[in-house]
Amino acid sequence: xxxxxxxxxxxxxxxxxxxxxxxxxxxxxxxxxxxxxxxxxxxxxxxxxxxxxxxxxxxxxxxxxxxxxxxxxxxxxxxxxxxxxxxxxxxxxxxxxxxxxxxxxxxxxxxxxxxxxxxxxxxxxxxxxxxxxxxxxxxxxxxxxxxxxxxxxxxxxxxxxxxxxxxxxxxxxxxxxxxxxxxxxxxxxxxxxxxxxxxxxxxxxxxxxxxxxxxxxxxxxxxxxxxxxxxxxxxxxxxxxxxxxxxxxxxxxxxxxxxxxxxxxxxxxx
Numbered sequence: 334x335x336x337x338x339x340x341x342x343x344x345x346x347x348x349x350x351x352x353x354x355x356x357x358x359x360x361x362x363x364x365x366x367x368x369x370x371x372x373x374x375x376x377x378x379x380x381x382x383x384x385x386x387x388x389x390x391x392x393x394x395x396x397x398x399x400x401x402x403x404x405x406x407x408x409x410x411x412x413x414x415x416x417x418x419x420x421x422x423x424x425x426x427x428x429x430x431x432x433x434x435x436x437x438x439x440x441x442x443x444x445x446x447x448x449x450x451x452x453x454x455x456x457x458x459x460x461x462x463x464x465x466x467x468x469x470x471x472x473x474x475x476x477x478x479x480x481x482x483x484x485x486x487x488x489x490x491x492x493x494x495x496x497x498x499x500x501x502x503x504x505x506x507x508x509x510x511x512x513x514x515x516x517x518x519x520x521x522x523x524x525x526x527x528x529x530x531x532x533x534x535x536x537x538x539x540x541x542x543x544x545x546x547x548x549x550x551x552x553x554x555x556x557x558x559x560x561x562x563x564x565x566x567x568x569x570x571x572x573x574x575x576x577x578x579x580x581x582x583x584x585x586x587x588x589x590x591x592x593x594x595x596x597x598x599x600x601x602x603x
Contacts, residue, residue, distance in 0.1 A: 334358050335600040337379050339394075340580055340592040343462045348551035351577045353591065355601050362577055363551050370582075370603045371571040372589070374564040377598040387596075394595030404428045413451065413482025437481035438541075439473040439488070441515050442466035444496040445506030449488040451481040458546060463592070465501040465579030469546045470511040472519065474539045480529065484538070487525040488518055499559045502581055502588055511545050552576025552583065560587040564594050 336356015344350040351362040378387050381394035382403060391400035400406045404425035409416045416433065423429040436454045441447060444466050452460035454474075461469040475481045485494060500506070519526070519540060530538055554575045562570045562584075572584030580592040 334360070335375070335598065337381070337596050337598050338591060338594050339381070340463070340595060341577070343459060345458045345462065345546075345548070348549045349462055349577075351551065353601070355599065360601055360603075362574070362582070365574050365603055366551055366553055366576060368574060368603055369572065370574050370584075370601065371569065373570075373600045373602075374568040374594075375598040375600065376568065378596050379598065381596045390594075390596055393592060405432070413478045414486050416477075416479035416482065418479070433478040435477070437475050437478050438471045439475065439481050439484045440469055440471045441492075441511045441518075442470075443468035443506065443509045443511065445500045445504065446493060446497065447509055447511070447514055448493045448496060449485055450494070451478070451485050453478070458548070461546065461548060463580055464496050465498070465550070465581070467505045467548050467550075468509060468511055469548065470515055471541050471543050472515045474541055476533065476537045480533060480537060483529060484522070484525075487522045491518060491521055496579075498579070498581075498590075502556060502559055502578060502583065504555050505550075550576065550578045552578060554583075554585075556583060556588065562587050562589040564597055564599075 334355050339354040342352045353360040353362050378390050380387050380396035380399055382399040385396055387396035391397055392406040418429045437451055439451050570589055572586030576583040581588050581590055
């Protein structure tokens with residue numbers, strides 16, 4: 334089948350179920366583990382927003398014009414602590430109301446090491462799956478994305494806020510006691526919590542007492558050495574599919590980040 338790629342769809346089953354969108358069709362990837370697959374890039378990229386052909390992909394699948402005008406491509410999406418909605422300068426205020434001015438969660442995840450992250454309430458557990466986390470624990474619920482970003486920055490003084498993707502693809506790492514780690518981290522940022530509660534109101538930030546979510550990825554064999562494919566350098570990716578973790582396909586010949594190549598027109602054969 335031929336079509337433009339989008340990020341893999343997933344479901345929290347055991348192991349996690351993955352589907353690869355290719356144009357209007359989807360490929361059941363779990364059924365292909367252990368089989369040979371070839372992905373061939375045509376050289377065409379079509380903007381995921383306006384559909385126009387673009388020479389280069391910006392912000393994961395957009396043309397330059399859409400990247401500059403869409404709120405979903407603004408820097409505050411990557412750094413929510415810089416949200417400028419209250420200043421009246423949001424690129425798309427209605428989009429901001431629907432996506433940023435809604436409840437968000439601050440969580441801890443195990444991606445071979447402990448990290449902090451944030452996500453909309455509608456993106457649980459998808460966000461954890463996309464990051465390749467084997468464990469996840471929500472520790473705060475907040476009223477807006479901006480508030481979640483401020484908490485993430487506070488926690489990032491003590492733990493990582495990014496995933497080491499190479500380590501994540503080499504194995505699952507050791508189990509972490511996220512409950513005890515979370516309790517300790519909350520006390521470490523207690524002064525900041527008090528400050529934010531005074532700023533946004535006593536009900537804006539809620540400390541949670543949730544159970545750890547375990548995630549099991551469909552992998553028959555982890556790679557001993559990480560070699561990544563890049564359609565911009567080599568239009569063909571081929572090999573035996575050994576597993577899927579995060580947004581990566583793991584082949585016996587290397588790995589590819591599907592999300593990175595959103596909007597690339599590809600033919601998938603197997």
